[in-house]
Amino acid sequence: MTRNPKQERARLTKESIVEAGFIAVAEKGVQGATMRQIADLAGVGVASLYEYFSNKEAIFSVMSERFSDEITQMIKRITPSLVRISITDAIYKLTVELANLLRTNDSRYLKCATQGLFLNKPDELQSVYKALIELFSQHTLYHPEHLQLKRMNTMAYIFINSGVFTMLRFMSNPNPAFSFEELAQGMADMVGHYVSKELETTAQ
């Protein structure tokens, strides 16, 4: 039913709707964001929303996709700079970069994530997982001793989820008990120490 933009003007309108979606969800939450609000923020009529998206959920899907794409690009961009450094430093840098991304555009992504926008959208985040696995593979090329690590699937799952959710929770806290710097260092050490210890244990 929805039409794909054939003119530049239409492309801009569609873009402004997605933009408005981010603002609305960031401010009011997933349920609080109404089609009317999004339309008003986008500066278009409600009916125009339905020219480009078959329903509200479709807007959220595109937003999730946008988010996923940006993280994926970021990971791919910094992968070369991470592969030669220690895993502790790599995690630290990755954490800092992700935090920066979450803070862009008035913390749009952070706020939307906190509101649960990207939950229950595991499909949309596939490309992020792929990029992280590729990052780890390339990192291992430069750190072949990591090939000895056991249960890497499980541990990667734990580290990724731990990192992401802990960051989101911390960054959403208006009065944190410690600095982001400390958090990032802590998470990096968590992984780094684990790997060191595991390699020691395995070696024996």
Add this chain to the structure above:
Amino acid sequence: MTRNPKQERARLTKESIVEAGFIAVAEKGVQGATMRQIADLAGVGVASLYEYFSNKEAIFSVMSERFSDEITQMIKRITPSLVRISITDAIYKLTVELANLLRTNDSRYLKCATQGLFLNKPDELQSVYKALIELFSQHTLYHPEHLQLKRMNTMAYIFINSGVFTMLRFMSNPNPAFSFEELAQGMADMVGHYVSKELETTAQ
């Protein structure tokens, strides 16, 4: 010393409403749970809900409190059995116990947590934090070398949030790539290895 019938009956009604709230949220989500559904599930009229709770949010608050209380009690109950064992084993046992709690009553708590019911309710979860800190304090009494660990606030924050969110995410996955046993062991090792390595480093 028994309460008079009226109060007792009222207590039961209130209880059945909270019960109904859990079932409704587990099935339909926070926004999907309507007052009418809750009333029907509780076997009372809609208007009766307002006799016991000022509004919908109040029901959710009591539910969060109930959840928090149960976890707190669980932690306090097993604290004595955890204080003398290694931190790795303690984390493992704690993880298993928490998983069991989340799975009770047809995974009511797990489903409600996944639906985001307890998000944005940091106040309700204060008692859980306190119990965990008390657990750690007592554990340290039996493992005084842990007093040397630095940044314990930060690391505790990381480990708690990592553990909770990773568990919720894992348990909500209908087709996990590995067993819960592996997850629990992995999370225990994550903390255990970290502590070991940190103590080594500090010692030098």
Add this chain to the structure above:
Amino acid sequence: MTRNPKQERARLTKESIVEAGFIAVAEKGVQGATMRQIADLAGVGVASLYEYFSNKEAIFSVMSERFSDEITQMIKRITPSLVRISITDAIYKLTVELANLLRTNDSRYLKCATQGLFLNKPDELQSVYKALIELFSQHTLYHPEHLQLKRMNTMAYIFINSGVFTMLRFMSNPNPAFSFEELAQGMADMVGHYVSKELETTAQ
């Protein structure tokens, strides 16, 4: 989802909604009748409509049922007075009675039928068909020569549909070229002559 009235007050409300439905459809047609109009005519809020009917179509269904029931009752009521008279006279009387029914309540049924409300609801009209068949059966008991008539199914189908639609069309015409009296006599003769001639032909 919808509740059945448990109090007299509710029964009245439900009744007033059906009543309003007839008026709205009679005035504005099936598509022109909106839930708001029906609510306004019934003197209730729009939401109340959904307490008793799951959607607009459900209101129309009850209206069709009501219509069907009234015709059925009318046929049953006059059946005893028709069975002994000639088929021509019986058709005439039946036509007149049906016209009177269609004209009751400010021609509510006539107007709704003209608007197509009862089209595509063959199920709702089953009881009418049954009553007509019963009428014919009883009439035949007193006119056993009709047992010789062939293709009674087909001819009954033709006569019934012919009669009903022609009447509706005629009665909807604000400037008919002849009187209703003539129409009724014509339709009665159409059937009466057919039967006479058919019996003659069969006899030979």
Add this chain to the structure above:
Amino acid sequence: MTRNPKQERARLTKESIVEAGFIAVAEKGVQGATMRQIADLAGVGVASLYEYFSNKEAIFSVMSERFSDEITQMIKRITPSLVRISITDAIYKLTVELANLLRTNDSRYLKCATQGLFLNKPDELQSVYKALIELFSQHTLYHPEHLQLKRMNTMAYIFINSGVFTMLRFMSNPNPAFSFEELAQGMADMVGHYVSKELETTAQ
């Protein structure tokens, strides 16, 4: 004498819109057919519809007119072949021809009629009435005894409406209880018997 290209092209576009209108109404009904659907089916932009028709209703009017014209032409075409044969045979043939017309183009006309497209458009059907009257007049020339028939206006009205609506209803029924052949014969006999009987009666 060929028209200039612009006019010819415009005629084709207008034609394709009417065509699309028939398909849309046949599939979705009068209210279900939207301007966008018609535009899509016609292969033109929505705004183009308004180049050729002032509004949606105008498209429907042209469709009704088209329908009326086709029936009229059909009647005129077969009139010569009907005037000499008996009225029973003539009605039978007319019925068969009309059924064929209704079934052309994937039963387009039948479906549109069933959807009520041609209801409340008595003006559009004037030419059909005229052709039928002309047919009857010419038939009477060859069957002068019919001049004795009384109330011909009334009876023609009854027979025409009876025939048309009964046919539409029968042909729309996916599971009829008898064949179309039987229906056509029945309707022909209904008229034929009436006329015979009436002439007998009058003669006496």
Add this chain to the structure above:
DNA sequence: AATGAATGAGATTTCATTCAT
């Protein structure tokens, strides 16, 4: 002339909350 884009107006439906008994 042709049309993609845009939308005002309004439709149906939902639901937390209040009313009245």
Add this chain to the structure above:
DNA sequence: TATGAATGAAATCTCATTCAT
């Protein structure tokens, strides 16, 4: 106290029609 009934307010979604190029 208990609750069936009622609803205001607002949500999502639709569509004939107009605009702008």
